[in-house]
Amino acid sequence: MQLIDGKSLASKIQSQITQDVIKLKESKNITPGLAVILVGDDAASHSYVKMKAKACKDVGFYSIVHEMPSSISQEEIIATISMMNQNPRIDGILVQLPLPKHIDTTKIIEVIDPKKDVDGFHPYNVGRMMTGLESFVACTPLGVMKLFEEYNINLQGKDVCVVGASNIVGKPMANLLVNANATVTVTHIYTKDLASHTKNADIVIVGTGVQGLIKEDMVKEGAVVIDIGFNRLENGSIVGDVDFANVSKKCSYITPVPGGVGPMTIAMLLSNTFDAAQKRDI
Ligand code: GUN
Secondary structure, three states: OOOOHHHHHHHHHHHHHHHHHHHHHHOOOOEEEEEEEEEOHHHHHHHHHHHHHHHHHHOOOOOOOOOEEEOOHHHHHHHHHHHHHHOOOOEEEOOOOOEEEEOOOHHHHHOOHHHOOOOOOOOOHHHHHOOOOOOOOOOOHHHEEEEEEEEOOOOOHHHHHEEEOOOOHHHHHHHHHHOOOEEEEEEEEOOOOOOHHHOOOOOOEOOOOOOOOOHHHHOOOOOOOEOOEEEOOOOOEEOOOOOHHHHHOOOOEEEOOOOOHHHHHHHHHHHHHHHHOOOOOO
């Protein structure tokens, strides 16, 4: 079994971006800028945004976090996004999800200028990604694709089971895999017999937020297992959606949690923001 070390690859990518930021500043006098909009007091969202802001600072980006109370109106969020769309120092706009229930998430995402949609959530980018055109791609699935590339895990013709069908992770993940010529099964909470799908897969990719969902008897010998889960236990420790201690014994490759996919998500956000800055109209 080989561990897939996302922390190490993310750190390599961030070092490269740090160098590239210096060059971009020298050649075009551009400093990449990211605006994050954080609504409400969800503890996990606050902690993710803190990590994203720190990563921006570490690579030399300009970044701002707009914190808003959960009582904020949809119109006020839209007004802030419109302002960021117009702000020439801002290359990327990220609205941390989930949003409070009274806010229409789709409406909010559709207001973001697709050229600044570094999360790859705008329907314009989702559609382009689906058809294999150049686009911003959602950071977590993009990070998983980079891990496959780094570890020379070939996808062509492989049976891949994606567990979880969210707009942020499962659906874009499945699309990228189809574009890479894998045979993809997408499972979700209405799937009748999850194990019957995971057991037949060469690669299992799980992002559900259900701790310990994937057990040893649900994966075949030699499978590649990618764990996108990020669950905080009462004692404060972080675990994924895979029963790592037992499943890892059967795998050819597996991502740890923490230190697997999580750091790659942040590295891809930086990479997308850098790409947006490079294309800035000046
Ligand atoms: N909430 C959980 N994951 C993400 C993400 O990748 N981007 C945003 N904006 N919100 C999230």
